[in-house]
Amino acid sequence: MRRTRRLIQEALVALILEKGYDAVTVTDVIDRADVGRSTFYAHFTDKQDVLFSNIEQLTFLHPAPAEGAGELFAFSRPMFEHVREQERLVRALMGRHSGGLVHARGERLLAAVVRSELVAAGGRESASLDLLVICVVGAFMGLLRAWVDGETTATPAELDAAFRAAVMPGVRAALPGTFSPVEGANSGGLRARPGSGPGRS
Amino acid sequence: MRRTRRLIQEALVALILEKGYDAVTVTDVIDRADVGRSTFYAHFTDKQDVLFSNIEQLTFLHPAPAEGAGELFAFSRPMFEHVREQERLVRALMGRHSGGLVHARGERLLAAVVRSELVAAGGRESASLDLLVICVVGAFMGLLRAWVDGETTATPAELDAAFRAAVMPGVRAALPGTFSPVEGANSGGLRARPGSGPGRS
């Protein structure tokens, strides 16, 4: 049944939030979910399998309503907002106490988004672009981890602003055609959201 | 004896490179190191303890004075070089298959370095500066992980260049008085410090 799967998933999430991923045992999970041991192994191969099955439900990683030629990195702000809504789950999955493989999976999903956005914005596919993608994703995930681990109390808006302030100048410089290459007048300060005009959509 | 400690540490590193951190058991280690089980627990509390004891030897994380008025983020290039020298150890410690806590530890060490550099360069201590530090460290560690995990074949020089290209513009924009060689025309334009920084209400 689907109910059993859900019970197991929820039990794992709850336990991770309480004890951390490593400390949670399968026995804990089946006890909390009130499920037979054999039932667990009938649905999942092991603890990690349950973890991965949860990632699909992280809607903030499967973005994002298109947002074609609009603002670059439009995903950032909605993502932080989404994360807040799904705080429990994200805390369990993306915190430092989760398995490293989950991080890798999340980073890969996000990297695909970032990469396609950069390409759509005129970035030429190259090794250096891939390195840029890694930096951008690293910065974003760094903020995300710090946030869900309680190392900062910033709001989603502030996190979004910090993210953009840190990476946008470098990204702009790496892209060819974007207006305002190095105008200098205001090189993208912390709150720089000039114009932001939706242009024509 | 110190020799015994070293044997255990080296055995763990070797085994991590072969099987990944999670798959290595204490029994494996003491077998490889050819030491008694009780001897292991006389020197370390558990597997993770051995891992942490190795971090201290990651010289690339304990940089690297020579700063002062020099170039910003002068640590980057030497770090990548150093990493190459200690490739085995870094691969074992910082790869995605290592424990997440080791990452956290490494990031904290690096964050301290980055933060002090930014402050020395004129950055005002604030919440937004901390967020910037997180982004910078995230970008650097992202590159590092991707590199040691074989996701990119770039050279240290290329990684250094990519790192600087990605984060330096954003960092420059966030610093007030940095001598701005070329784009310095504005110089003062960056007072973007909305209110009194992200202060969480």
Add this chain to the structure above:
DNA sequence: CCGATTCCGAACGAGGTGTTCATTTAGGAA
């Protein structure tokens, strides 16, 4: 009422953990 599917839970063997303890080994001082 009857299958058929699903779930339960006890039990098992294999393997890992961390501790204890009696014994052996190695180093240094007299």
Add this chain to the structure above:
DNA sequence: TTCCTAAATGAACACCTCGTTCGGAATCGG
């Protein structure tokens, strides 16, 4: 050398977790 002390040894230990197996109970559709 001899003696003493600290370190290392390895066997045995109780305990836990894993993943599997299997007989029986519950649930559901017909």
